[in-house]
Amino acid sequence: MTEKFEDTIAAISTAMAPSGIGIVRISGAEAPKIADRVYRSNKGKRLADQKGYTVHHGYIEDHGERIDEVLVMVLRAPHSYTGENTIEIDCHGGVLATRKVLEAVLHAGARPAEPGEFSKRAFLNGRMDLSQAEAVMDIISAKNDYALKSAQQQLAGSVSGEVREIRGKLLYETARIEAALDDPEHMSLDGYGEILRKAVLQQREKIQHLLMTADSGRLMQEGIKTVILGKPNAGKSSLLNLLLGEDRAIVTDIAGTTRDVLEEQINIRGITLRILDTAGIRNAEDQIEKIGINRAIDQAKDADLILYVADSSVPLDENDHEIMTLMKGKKAIILLNKSDLETVVTEDLIRREMKNAGLQENDETVILGISAKNKQGLDQLEKQIEKMFFNGKIVFNDQIYITNARHKKALEDACESLGYVIKSIDEQMPEDFWSIDLMGAIDALGRITGETLGEDLVNEIFAKFCMGK
Numbered sequence: 001m002t003e004k005f006e007d008t009i010a011a012i013s014t015a016m017a018p019s020g021i022g023i024v025r026i027s028g029a030e031a032p033k034i035a036d037r038v039y040r041s042n043k044g045k046r047l048a049d050q051k052g053y054t055v056h057h058g059y060i061e062d063h064g065e066r067i068d069e070v071l072v073m074v075l076r077a078p079h080s081y082t083g084e085n086t087i088e089i090d091c092h093g094g095v096l097a098t099r100k101v102l103e104a105v106l107h108a109g110a111r112p113a114e115p116g117e118f119s120k121r122a123f124l125n126g127r128m129d130l131s132q133a134e135a136v137m138d139i140i141s142a143k144n145d146y147a148l149k150s151a152q153q154q155l156a157g158s159v160s161g162e163v164r165e166i167r168g169k170l171l172y173e174t175a176r177i178e179a180a181l182d183d184p185e186h187m188s189l190d191g192y193g194e195i196l197r198k199a200v201l202q203q204r205e206k207i208q209h210l211l212m213t214a215d216s217g218r219l220m221q222e223g224i225k226t227v228i229l230g231k232p233n234a235g236k237s238s239l240l241n242l243l244l245g246e247d248r249a250i251v252t253d254i255a256g257t258t259r260d261v262l263e264e265q266i267n268i269r270g271i272t273l274r275i276l277d278t279a280g281i282r283n284a285e286d287q288i289e290k291i292g293i294n295r296a297i298d299q300a301k302d303a304d305l306i307l308y309v310a311d312s313s314v315p316l317d318e319n320d321h322e323i324m325t326l327m328k329g330k331k332a333i334i335l336l337n338k339s340d341l342e343t344v345v346t347e348d349l350i351r352r353e354m355k356n357a358g359l360q361e362n363d364e365t366v367i368l369g370i371s372a373k374n375k376q377g378l379d380q381l382e383k384q385i386e387k388m389f390f391n392g393k394i395v396f397n398d399q400i401y402i403t404n405a406r407h408k409k410a411l412e413d414a415c416e417s418l419g420y421v422i423k424s425i426d427e428q429m430p431e432d433f434w435s436i437d438l439m440g441a442i443d444a445l446g447r448i449t450g451e452t453l454g455e456d457l458v459n460e461i462f463a464k465f466c467m468g469k
Contacts, residue, residue: 220401
């Protein structure tokens, strides 16, 4: 897929914040000529005359006014990020200086780039497939080492390579069927159904293996949604502050201080937690507090992990039982807080109450004693969270993780289409039914790499990219 764009685009490719260096990127056939209209060299160099992969010192001027001292990198098509002639101007990183350099380039004839337009051109010019282009943004937005490593592998083609291999084998089988249907005198499909069935099962198994990584991939990319539940004054906000290492949540002796959901992001042993402190769950009369409690319950419904903070110095009541029901079917850690005080709630008591709440079969529930006030038990908690997810570690040797929801949906569609192929074979349907469903799987897989995507969806995907990338 190669495009030729007539216009030349430009944008700031670094963050709009004070920094050591700011980069203005120009891409398009006329990039060197446009840059020459604003670039001045003490030696009289013209960038249009320079070879690719060279760097030049000089100044940027706009209407005769010197803007900044710069280094300019020249990249020649097709050996650039976009596959086009590209100029990158490294200026001082002040917000105003970088913006003035961009304005000078725009005055010289470049068009402001749209969000993600550089990566979009790289895709359309065949420099990368769509899954690799999306991995670029995943690298930029990576929240932990696991997400970064996965994105780097996808940029190197791990996902697209696997998808192309599966797709290629399905295309081969489809071509064989089509050829036999077009020329039945010379090609027979007698007995081919069983051969095809075996081939389809093999490829579907590979797709299912990829889909099995999607939950871990989502947690890697988005972070583990961790909801802190408990009664008022159990120590939920104190736990949040302890995990953050700062006083982010207000802590008082007044029950019901937290009335809304407070979300923060932390890294624990390389794992990102999207941690939500919630209102204490109790039978409240106050309408505002009731809204906060309902929000806490709603957040718990789709939590990846629940941290149930129980005040071990006071007896359990019906509010604790309600919280226990919210843990059903969830990964959960019960924290018996205030272990520095005289305790009336023990691990054995909690387990009996859990059994009464119908949670006796939940093997993923762990009980730990902590003291948020005295900062005790944090290391145990961190170790347990690490153990509960990714089997305590993520191995990247040959493992591919599906981190993109769009990719997951395409794989699910492909798997469903292959299921129809197997069903058609088993029910001895005509061979053209096999071909139709095979093409359904092939098209679904092509959506991952961008080989079967429409222009509108391509535009929608790249519109989500940041400016200048």
